[in-house]
Amino acid sequence: MSRGVISWISGPVLHARAEGPFGLREAVRVGPQALLGEVVRLDGDTIVVQVYEDTTGLRPGVEVVGDGQPLAIHLGPGLLGRIFDGLLRPLSGLDSAHVAPGMRRAPPGVFDFEPLAAVGDVLAAGQPFGQVRGASGRLQRCIVPPDASGSVQGIAGAGSRGESDVVCTLRGPGGASRELTMGHDWPVRVPRPVRARLPAGAPLVTGQRILDSLFPVALGGKAAIPGGFGTGKTVLLEALAKGCNADVIVYLGCGERGNELAGVLEEFPTLTDPRSGGPLMDRTVVIANTSNMPVAAREASIYSAATVAEYFRDQGLDVALMADSTSRWAEALREVSGRFGELPGEGGYPAYLSSRLADFYERAAVVETLAGGRGSVTLIGAISPPSGDFSEPVTSHTKRYVRAYWALDVKRAQARFYPAVHPLQSYAEDARGFAPWWAEQGNGDWLKLRRRFLTLLDEQAHLERMARIIGKDALPVRQQLTLFCAELINEAFLRQSAFSEIDRVCSPQRQAAMMRLIGKFIDLADAAVNAGVHPEQLARLATLRPLQRMGEDVADTALERLAELEARLDREFADLTSPAANANITPEAPHATER
Numbered sequence: 005m006s007r008g009v010i011s012w013i014s015g016p017v018l019h020a021r022a023e024g025p026f027g028l029r030e031a032v033r034v035g036p037q038a039l040l041g042e043v044v045r046l047d048g049d050t051i052v053v054q055v056y057e058d059t060t061g062l063r064p065g066v067e068v069v070g071d072g073q074p075l076a077i078h079l080g081p082g083l084l085g086r087i088f089d090g091l092l093r094p095l096s097g098l099d100s101a102h103v104a105p106g107m108r109r110a111p112p113g114v115f116d117f118e119p120l121a122a123v124g125d126v127l128a129a130g131q132p133f134g135q136v137r138g139a140s141g142r143l144q145r146c147i148v149p150p151d152a153s154g155s156v157q158g159i160a161g162a163g164s165r166g167e168s169d170v171v172c173t174l175r176g177p178g179g180a181s182r183e184l185t186m187g188h189d190w191p192v193r194v195p196r197p198v199r200a201r202l203p204a205g206a207p208l209v210t211g212q213r214i215l216d217s218l219f220p221v222a223l224g225g226k227a228a229i230p231g232g233f234g235t236g237k238t239v240l241l242e243a244l245a246k247g248c249n250a251d252v253i254v255y256l257g258c259g260e261r262g263n264e265l266a267g268v269l270e271e272f273p274t275l276t277d278p279r280s281g282g283p284l285m286d287r288t289v290v291i292a293n294t295s296n297m298p299v300a301a302r303e304a305s306i307y308s309a310a311t312v313a314e315y316f317r318d319q320g321l322d323v324a325l326m327a328d329s330t331s332r333w334a335e336a337l338r339e340v341s342g343r344f345g346e347l348p349g350e351g352g353y354p355a356y357l358s359s360r361l362a363d364f365y366e367r368a369a370v371v372e373t374l375a376g377g378r379g380s381v382t383l384i385g386a387i388s389p390p391s392g393d394f395s396e397p398v399t400s401h402t403k404r405y406v407r408a409y410w411a412l413d414v415k416r417a418q419a420r421f422y423p424a425v426h427p428l429q430s431y432a433e434d435a436r437g438f439a440p441w442w443a444e445q446g447n448g449d450w451l452k453l454r455r456r457f458l459t460l461l462d463e464q465a466h467l468e469r470m471a472r473i474i475g476k477d478a479l480p481v482r483q484q485l486t487l488f489c490a491e492l493i494n495e496a497f498l499r500q501s502a503f504s505e506i507d508r509v510c511s512p513q514r515q516a517a518m519m520r521l522i523g524k525f526i527d528l529a530d531a532a533v534n535a536g537v538h539p540e541q542l543a544r545l546a547t548l549r550p551l552q553r554m555g556e557d558v559a560d561t562a563l564e565r566l567a568e569l570e571a572r573l574d575r576e577f578a579d580l581t582s583p584a585a586n587a588n589i590t591p592e593a594p595h596a597t598e599r
């Protein structure tokens with residue numbers, strides 16, 4: 005065991021004179037409390053250590069002891085349904101005092117183990133050798149660690165087993181035997197290996213119309229949510245965690261204030277998973293390093309979270325990782341880098357900010373697992389740019405690495421238009437590829453409708469500027485129609501309350517039906533205006549109100565009501581454009597012709 009003695013310390017960073025060899029990334033224990041640290045630099049006989057706990061009271065002369073192995077986290081059946089800090093130490097609340105100094109990992113739990121292999125079976129890395137049932141009854145696989153393989157020499161029978169019990173012994177290719185527990189350790193900062201990265205095919209279904217229908221992200225893709233303070237990042241991430249179609253959610257609360265995360269911590273345990281009917285927490289792992297907790301652990305938390313996500317991916321699951329917020333992570337990186345004495349770059353961040361962000365988002369993928377199965381990790385990171393300025397380094401670098409960009413707009417948020425995703429500042433680079441998927445959900449015209457919606461919203465922005473100068477009534481009728489239709493798209497489709505029982509999650513089938521219905525309205529309105537109807541008459545249609553409110557009124561299970569609405573729409577428009585109706589209305593509609 006290597007030892008060293010502290011020669012200098014500043015916040016979470018210390019230098020120690022090493023007596024014996026240390027490895028880069030080696031875990032160390034510091035001082036009498038055995039505080040957890042990691043060797044981040046070797047400089048002759050001086051080691052630089054980043055400490056993941058409160059270093060108050062440490063001083064030169066205090067001893068540092070090496071573990072002889074890289075800093076690792078324990079991945080196993082005890083993760084789901086629990087709350088951890090940035091190094092997977094269990095938290096009972098959001099006060100750093102709740103991680104006892106020097107704690108390494110959660111105390112081992114007990115699970116119902118069932119073998120899936122027999123003596124003599126040959127197992128490759130990543131293959132399941134057993135499964136466990138947690139308290140919730142949810143099954144998880146016990147997989148051979150990526151760095152092990154061999155023939156089964158012994159395996160435990162079905163029954164209750166402790167997390168530190170050996171449940172399987174493998175004889176490896178060299179004849180060496182390897183004892184396996186239900187889970188295994190993995191170095192925090194090393195991405196887990198896969199057999200192949202596969203092309204993304206389907207979108208992640210988020211249940212949010214503006215995301216799924218206008219700016220979809222791939223299952224196994226990467227998205228960013230930049231937004232100033234109070235624009236709805238946390239509410240949106242929570243809505244995604246509750247409503248998206250991933251099998252497992254890793255929710256990373258990174259550097260935000262404790263009370264911001266309190267919502268997740270108090271609410272999630274009470275929620276039901278719409279897919280399984282069981283508690284939502286059963287498919288969720290929460291990792292939290294709030295602003296009052298040690299800054300170095302916050303820096304590490306993003307890697308722990310990605311590693312946990314990959315561990316479930318390697319069991320053949322679709323995993324979504326939500327990080328709130330990557331800006332606070334970057335600030336931790338900046339602070340630690342400053343303590344290292346590194347030269348600050350743009351915005352005070354270290355020069356490697358960009359490559360660290362790239363490495364993080366690179367971990368999103370659909371993969372063929374080592375065992376030959378299929379799994380995915382989707383990454384969604386919130387960004388909180390100081391004073392809402394999207395040109396700052398974290399936002400601008402992130403923008404280069406994500407495929408979907410969901411920009412939250414202050415003006416929309418101020419108008420309480422939620423989700424405040426700005427339809428003109430947001431984009432989705434993989435959208436085209438999802439047309440076949442949408443066709444399967446009943447929307448063969450998805451690409452066409454999407455383009456139409458986006459064009460109308462774009463035109464609306466121009467026309468509103470003009471209308472402010474010359475007045476809306478002075479616009480030609482066609483342009484008034486454009487404004488009318490764009491407003492309908494906003495109100496009836498893009499607005500979606502996270503707090504409405506019916507509307508907080510919208511199924512793809514309902515989205516498809518709503519989108520087609522609005523498309524139909526636009527077609528009918530277009531034809532009516534061509535036939536001489538004034539847009540003001542459209543505003544008086546009886547079906548307009550139900551159309552605007554269909555999101556909150558029509559549940560996923562009542563799609564026939566949208567078909568009824570469509571029939572009413574047809575009738576109303578037929579009345580509007582029939583000669584008799586026109587004869588009655590024309591006198592009150594002096595603007596019926598274009599000026």
Ligand SMILES: Nc1ncnc2c1ncn2[C@@H]1O[C@H](COP(=O)(O)OP(=O)(O)O)[C@@H](O)[C@H]1O
Nearest residue numbers: 232233234235236237238239422423501502503
């Ligand atoms: N989708 C939404 N539906 C309804 N209200 C929302 C929604 N998003 C945000 N809000 C409102 O805005 C407030 C601030 O949102 P929050 O997510 O905490 O902002 P941020 O994390 O960006 O600072 C919330 O407390 C809520 O009242």
Ligand SMILES: [Mg+2]
Nearest residue numbers: 237238260264
């Ligand atoms: Mg927030």
